[in-house]
Amino acid sequence: MSMERKWKDQLYHEFARIGKCLSSPKRLELLDLLSQGPKSVDQLVKITGMSVANVSQHLQTLHESRLVRSHRQGNFVIYEVAGLSVADFMVSLHRLSEKQLVEVQKLKTELLQNHISMEPIGLEELLKRMERGEVVLLDVRPQDEYETGHIPGAISIPMEDLEKHLASLPTDKEIVAYCRGPYCLTSAQAIEILKNKGIKASRLEEGVIEWKRYMEHSGVNKQ
Amino acid sequence: MSMERKWKDQLYHEFARIGKCLSSPKRLELLDLLSQGPKSVDQLVKITGMSVANVSQHLQTLHESRLVRSHRQGNFVIYEVAGLSVADFMVSLHRLSEKQLVEVQKLKTELLQNHISMEPIGLEELLKRMERGEVVLLDVRPQDEYETGHIPGAISIPMEDLEKHLASLPTDKEIVAYCRGPYCLTSAQAIEILKNKGIKASRLEEGVIEWKRYMEHSGVNKQ
DNA sequence: TAACTATTCAATAAATCAATTGAATAGTTG
DNA sequence: CAACTATTCAATTGATTTATTGAATAGTTA
Incomplete structure (x- = not known):
């Protein structure tokens, strides 16, 4: 050879x-x-x-x-x-899987249909509306993960504490919740709780890693 | 469950x-x-x-x-x-492997030591020097791969035709050769031939895919 | 040091996968 | 349509891998 x-x-x-x-x-x-x-x-x-x-x-x-x-x-x-x-590589893998495998796409929409009437918000729009002070960003992951890194401006209320701390949420602004990323359901559950209490809330699909990636690339072309 | x-x-x-x-x-x-x-x-x-x-x-x-x-x-x-x-994902995998696995790094330097005195040139510098007309970029992959996509400005001389077409190369400029990417040896072989003929040549580690990636990200931060 | 806990090791059976071979198939050209 | 070629299928073997279990180890706290 x-x-x-x-x-x-x-x-x-x-x-x-x-x-x-x-x-x-x-x-x-x-x-x-x-x-x-x-x-x-x-x-x-x-x-x-x-x-x-x-x-x-x-x-x-x-x-x-x-x-x-x-x-x-x-x-x-x-x-x-x-x-x-x-x-970062894991995000690449997710992206590729979602792009190539219809099955992944199916599983994802399936999920969103269960949590009906939950319109997601994109990163770009979120950041714009946060700048204008229109929304409150909520990180529902465990405390330690928030401390390891979070999207700037987000406040931390772990999922398990959410119902206790409902009062501390501002009532005049829309809530946007995020968790570990597109394939984590925690934020979806949070939205459900919030909606049941009559609070307007939507889900950010992206997590911290995806946000970081976005910030690194967004200057040239937002993919 | x-x-x-x-x-x-x-x-x-x-x-x-x-x-x-x-x-x-x-x-x-x-x-x-x-x-x-x-x-x-x-x-x-x-x-x-x-x-x-x-x-x-x-x-x-x-x-x-x-x-x-x-x-x-x-x-x-x-x-x-x-x-x-x-x-693109394959490049991610290569990057990750090279970053995490010492073994890959070792295999790479091992190779470069065999092809001694072959200083590589980086993408950034290449592009600068091409703009100033100082270098000729040479794509030594098979013709059809060149036609599928190549770095702008590169000329195509497949490895197997190289010796025949030596005469058509400009003698007043430095040659930079590239092939399929960091783990393809074709360009290294090309350099060897060129050097033996007394032509100044160096190797571009990156291939077309890496170049594309670079162009997409370079506006913000060159990673 | 002893008791305790979290972590790792070792061994197992079931399942899956890689590589090879030779035969079968599908498509093309004369 | 026949001969030909490139491609795919099917079956086999040997090797790995997964998920489990129970036991052993290492480190910590009282």
Whole structure:
């Protein structure tokens, strides 16, 4: 076998290592969660409903391909994505999947039909209306994820605290809620609660990572 | 199992379909080749050295995940990537791999050390120097890939014709050669030939896809 | 140091996948 | 229509991978 062939085989073998990480649904879900902020194995178990050993093993796999890293903190081992480029890459994967796979599109519209009459708002319009002070942006993810990073101007009320804190919301402005991104239902649930209370609210599909991406590219062409 | 859990499982199952496509080195190589332009199964066989049935099967897999599409043309079935976003995604994958995996970095420098004294030139500098008319940009990929798309201003001399057409190259300017991208060795071989003839030449690491990406983002921040 | 907890390891069975081979098919050209 | 070619299908083997389980380990707190 030629020198070049051997070199290419090695190279593509390495690329495929990353690919293999992305071939398990559970691992993708873990990566998405970690993209929102560092989490202990225990937290991941509680969120996903997977077994501890299972989560740990998947994290191991991700670690071998350098997509996540970990450190101990008291009793917990905290995992996090190994760099922003990982979180960003996940968005690329979502985009591609949604573009190419009709099935993903179907699953998404299916969801939106269940949460009927929930018109989503786009990033561009949101930012404009926030500037004019017309809307309040609400981050309904857990506190720690908000602290890891949030869209500027957003206030944090974790989903589980929402009903308690309803009073603290301004009543004269429209509410826009967001969560982990297009495939997280938390914000949809929040909207439902708000609407039931007679508060005008709409859902921002994008999350923090998508927002960052948008800000980086929007100067030239808004894709 | 909750409604939401089921929905997420389905969704991530779909994402993983794309992931599975990326878990085989051979498939990644095929995707990279198709990113440069449409090709028949036969062509792919000749380039990669894989068996016909093997190539066909991989293409099948890619087709099922809607990453490629095909049409018949005379005796041949021509495959192509299903949209620019696929080619673009491949670049994302390369970037991520190179950033996270030391092994990829190692393989790359290893290569450059073999082709010693070959200083690469960056896109930014290239474009500047082309504007000033200081360099000639040379596309050494096969003719049809050049025709599918090339960096503006580049002239096409496929690698196999290079020695024949040496005379037609200007002697007063520096030559910059590029090929399919960072992981294609064709341009490196071209440089070697040129240098042996006493022609000053350097290698552009980026290919057409990388160039496109650069142009889209460079207005705001050059990453 | 002992008890406790979170995490990891090891082993298993079931399922899936990669690579190969040879045969079958579909389409084209003379 | 016949011969030809490119492409695809089908079946096999060997290798990996997933999801599980229960046990072992490492680290922390009292």
